């Protein structure tokens with residue numbers, strides 16, 4: 447596995463790669479878990495045996511809003527490197543922040559429609575940070591495709607829109623969420639949870655399933671579906687709802703009535719840890 451830590455070396459590598467050798471990028475912030483391993487597996491499937499699977503690990507300061515968990519975000523560099531080797535990654539790109547951002551950087555990538563809802567509403571500037579760093583990774587590594595998890599559904603939709611609108615010739619591949627046996631979606635932030643909070647974290651999936659169950663019983667009022675989910679979440683003594691919403695899965699705009707392509711999306715604090723999940727309802 448080749449490890450690259452500077453932007454110049456990333457450029458040199460990307461632009462000396464034979465064009466017929468596909469490169470599939472898995473952008474991450476590290477603290478790799480089974481969800482990331484699935485992204486790497488899908489990347490390998492698309493790259494083929496002789497193609498390149500590239501993983502980037504960069505805890506991107508620009509996507510953390512003030513007062514959030516940037517400082518304490520886990521950075522287990524050695525374990526991450528081990529996982530990359532064990533999963534057959536060909537290239538690990540792990541730059542320092544000084545390699546990615548000039549102190550006086552004044553250009554960012556702003557998506558202005560899909561970012562206004564859901565996490566974008568509660569985390570101002572978050573998706574500007576995501577779009578900016580993903581655009582930089584695309585420019586530095588010039589992949590043929592990039593793989594993103596559907597757990598971060600809004601991020602995936604925004605990256606697709608950015609790729610389209612800025613004419614990146616890169617295929618964006620979405621990968622279904624990987625879950626623990628009890629339904630909790632894998633997330634690097636799960637490791638913040640203590641035992642008691644970890645038990646309550648299963649409420650996110652249970653809340654979404656409660657909404658789905660009611661929908662399957664014929665209920666179409668978004669208000670009622672959301673209320674059913676909120677009732678499940680209320681059972682947790684450390685849960686605080688950021689949002690529970692029913693939205694159109696393409697525009698991410700709220701729906702009042704269930705219709706095809708609806709997405710149930712939720713963000714919930716368990717103690718001090720904010721977790722997200724989603725479920726396609728129809």
Ligand code: PAF
Nearest residue numbers: 473474475506576579598
């Ligand atoms: O999903 C993530 O881990 C990050 O938001 C990403 C896409 C790597 C950008 O920093």
